[in-house]
Amino acid sequence: MERILGGSAAFITGASGGLGAHFARLLSRNGAAVAISARRVDKIEALADELNAAGGRAIALPLDVADAHAIGPALDRAAAELGTIDILVNNAGVGGEGMALDLSIDDFDATFAVNVRGTYFAAREAAARMLAAKIQGRIVNIASIATHTVLPGLSAYCGSKAAVGMLTKSFAREWARQGIAVNALCPGYIETGINDFWWPTEGGQRQLKAFPRRRLMDAEDLDAAFLMLVGPAARTITGSIITVDDGQSLPGGG
Numbered sequence: 001m002e003r004i005l006g007g008s009a010a011f012i013t014g015a016s017g018g019l020g021a022h023f024a025r026l027l028s029r030n031g032a033a034v035a036i037s038a039r040r041v042d043k044i045e046a047l048a049d050e051l052n053a054a055g056g057r058a059i060a061l062p063l064d065v066a067d068a069h070a071i072g073p074a075l076d077r078a079a080a081e082l083g084t085i086d087i088l089v090n091n092a093g094v095g096g097e098g099m100a101l102d103l104s105i106d107d108f109d110a111t112f113a114v115n116v117r118g119t120y121f122a123a124r125e126a127a128a129r130m131l132a133a134k135i136q137g138r139i140v141n142i143a144s145i146a147t148h149t150v151l152p153g154l155s156a157y158c159g160s161k162a163a164v165g166m167l168t169k170s171f172a173r174e175w176a177r178q179g180i181a182v183n184a185l186c187p188g189y190i191e192t193g194i195n196d197f198w199w200p201t202e203g204g205q206r207q208l209k210a211f212p213r214r215r216l217m218d219a220e221d222l223d224a225a226f227l228m229l230v231g232p233a234a235r236t237i238t239g240s241i242i243t244v245d246d247g248q249s250l251p252g253g254g
Contacts, residue, residue, distance in 0.1 A: 003031030004231050009082040011035040011075060013065050013122055014092030016043035018192035019142060022219040023089055023226060028056035030227065032087060035078035037063035057082065065092045065118030066110070072125045084133045087230050088126035090119045090141045090164075095194050096156035108156050115160035116167070123171055127180055136179040140229045141168050143184040147241060149249040161186075165241050172239030181234040185225055188245025190217045212247040221246070 010027045014020040016038035027034050028051045036044045036051075036058055044060035051058035059081050063074045079085050096103070096111030123139050130137035145151070146158040147165040165184055172182040189211075191199060198204040199216070208214060225244050228234060243249065 003029075004227065005087070006031035008032040008087055008230075009035070009078070009085050010087035010089060010230070011037065011078050011085045011126065012089040012091055013037050013063065013118065015047065016040040018194065019187070019190065019219055019222070020089075020091040021047055022222075023091060023142075024058070025051065026223055026226065027087070027089075027230070028054070028058060030231075032230075033057040033082040035059050035061055035074075035082060035085070037061040037074060037078075038092070039064050065122055066113040068117060068121040071118075071122050075125055075129060079129065084135060085126060085129060086135050086137050088122060088137070088139045089230070090122050090139070092118050092122075093142065093144075093194075095154070096160060097154060098156070099153055100155045103156055111156045111160050112163075115157070116163045119164050120167055123167070123182070127171065127175055127182075130180055131175070131178055136235070137181070138230045138234055139171065139180065139182040140226065141182070141184040143168070143186045143241065145186050145188050145243060145245045145249040147184065147186050148243070168241060169239045176238055181229070181238040183229045183234065183237060183239070184241045185222065185229060186241060186243040186245065187222055188217050188243075188248040190219055190221075210252075212250055212252070215246065217244075217246050217248075 010032045012024050015024045015036040024034050024036050038044050041062050048058040048060040061074050094114045141164050143164045144161045146161040168184040222244050
């Protein structure tokens, strides 16, 4: 297999499981050294061991992106061990479930602290280092179909992901002339640790049957678009919000 990311070093947030762990494995298989960050230290250490045992190069870095002051030092440690970080994957996210009249202020703030503030400051800190190193960097923000589609009972989550979409475009415009490509990937529903409780329920089954293809996606369905955005193909792609959702956000869908 061609290792299209050979020589690259990637930093990924929220990589203790689900899509984050999947993207970390994908980056490693394609030749990138990978800094795996998340709050659950045991999970990211086990994943780093797995990737290193498979012939990759990976380190685990404890990080809560809600603590904006911790992001820069984590990036510096990753660069010291792996080399200049030229790929950032902003994957950390929380669900923010709850109807607007029921959602607590603390839950709202927690959703925006991770999904918006975490994305903002991780992108800013990574971009500052890419600019200082004069490299053609790649920043991929993992958004959601909630960026552009109403998901009932998830108003805070939808608001946060819509913000990620506009941050993506704003960052892309600011850093375009310096060669940093900033894009967002909007997945449809994939069963992960955030939502696996939902699908076996009556409501989950009803939602599933409303999707045009009446199925969930697999994480692997995102691979082609993801590799395009982190690799050489993104040379002329920036400010794009790319949806890969199996048609789930089409009118009449879920």
